[in-house]
Amino acid sequence: xxxxxxxxxxxxxxxxxxxxxxxxxxxxxxxxxxxxxxxxxxxxxxxxxxxxxxxxxxxxxxxxxxxxxxxxxxxxxxxxxxxxxxxxxxxxxxxxxxxxxxxxxxxxxxxxxxxxxxxxxxxxxxxxxxxxxxxxxxxxxxxxxxxxxxxxxxxxxxxxxxxxxxxxxxxxxxxxxxxxxxxxxxxxxxxxxxxxxxxxxxxxxxxxxxxxxxxxxx
Amino acid sequence: xxxxxxxxxxxxxxxxxxxxxxxxxxxxxxxxxxxxxxxxxxxxxxxxxxxxxxxxxxxxxxxxxxxxxxxxxxxxxxxxxxxxxxxxxxxxxxxxxxxxxxxxxxxxxxxxxxxxxxxxxxxxxxxxxxxxxxxxxxxxxxxxxxxxxxxxxxxxxxxxxxxxxxxxxxxxxxxx
Numbered sequence: 001x002x003x004x005x006x007x008x009x010x011x012x013x014x015x016x017x018x019x020x021x022x023x024x025x026x027x028x029x030x031x032x033x034x035x036x037x038x039x040x041x042x043x044x045x046x047x048x049x050x051x052x053x054x055x056x057x058x059x060x061x062x063x064x065x066x067x068x069x070x071x072x073x074x075x076x077x078x079x080x081x082x083x084x085x086x087x088x089x090x091x092x093x094x095x096x097x098x099x100x101x102x103x104x105x106x107x108x109x110x111x112x113x114x115x116x117x118x119x120x121x122x123x124x125x126x127x128x129x130x131x132x133x134x135x136x137x138x139x140x141x142x143x144x145x146x147x148x149x150x151x152x153x154x155x156x157x158x159x160x161x162x163x164x165x166x167x168x169x170x171x172x173x174x175x176x177x178x179x180x181x182x183x184x185x186x187x188x189x190x191x192x193x194x195x196x197x198x199x200x201x202x203x204x205x206x207x208x209x210x211x212x213x214x215x216x217x218x
Numbered sequence: 219x220x221x222x223x224x225x226x227x228x229x230x231x232x233x234x235x236x237x238x239x240x241x242x243x244x245x246x247x248x249x250x251x252x253x254x255x256x257x258x259x260x261x262x263x264x265x266x267x268x269x270x271x272x273x274x275x276x277x278x279x280x281x282x283x284x285x286x287x288x289x290x291x292x293x294x295x296x297x298x299x300x301x302x303x304x305x306x307x308x309x310x311x312x313x314x315x316x317x318x319x320x321x322x323x324x325x326x327x328x329x330x331x332x333x334x335x336x337x338x339x340x341x342x343x344x345x346x347x348x349x350x351x352x353x354x355x356x357x358x359x360x361x362x363x364x365x366x367x368x369x370x371x372x373x374x375x376x377x378x379x380x381x382x383x384x385x386x387x388x389x390x391x392x393x394x
Binding site for chain 2: 025026028029030031032035037038039041042043044045046047048049054055057064065066069078079081083085089090091099116117118119120121122124136137140142149151154155156158159160161162165166169175176177178179180181182183185186187188189192194196199202205206207208209210211212213214215216217218
């Protein structure tokens, strides 16, 4: 916890002193900073294993040092929702919802939601995949059903950046980046949800608009 | 009077049947809860860079289809505060076009071909784990029309993660 607290303190200092913060989406806003619903990063890419699939990654709870990671867990009251717009209006046509309970992760979808927007209900109509949440220090537990693969658990934070130097620049203490730079996120972990889905389940558009949301039980 | 206990027994049996049939089919208990959005993300660093401190929570609680109308003007002001000399960027976008595109915070993903934030050829067709998204964004913010302006600000000189990624699911490296 010590290192994490130190890092968080450094981030807090930078946030207040520079008023602007750039670190993917880590601790991006006061209401979610350092909470169980704080999204740190989102990725979407063609599967290296199978070009007919897309992979979606949502990371939450950043800046975990190894000690903090060993006891970190997903919040059972927080739903992670991957949103997919395949009609070009930035409104979700399909969702994939991930829920956490009793050491397990389960996902539903991709499925058309009963309503769109900021408030979601659990959509049980789509394909369900379930697996154990992978414990720290154990090999990945991978769930699969209907061509979908699912993982949830601690991972190395894949984000990299010399955030500290950026802060120095914004604060007026430096005029540019160092070469080589220093990865502020090296050695830290996140809680990660990775889901791989056949493209055939995502509609026929050439391009999708996608984003991820964390939503708390009301 | 004997019928009442019998009915009770039937009711008990019926409940038992319902419970066991739930187990048999693997059905979940019904979850009628509603869930309210707390955080959201499309492209990297959008809220952190372009949204003022006072608006950060509001941005996270605005659905993408409403973000453009609500935040595009503020994004443009933020861009010009960060880089007062901004004219256009390597994508040929002036300040208003660039921030207008960014204000709707969704990540576009191609259903065919290469998926990358930027690889020298493909632009915004997805985001891979290895993509150096910060240097791409620095270049678009500070690099001017041909990417050569402000060279001390267009690359943080951290170009890769501290751990290697895997070519096998789940692709991310194991934790430290």
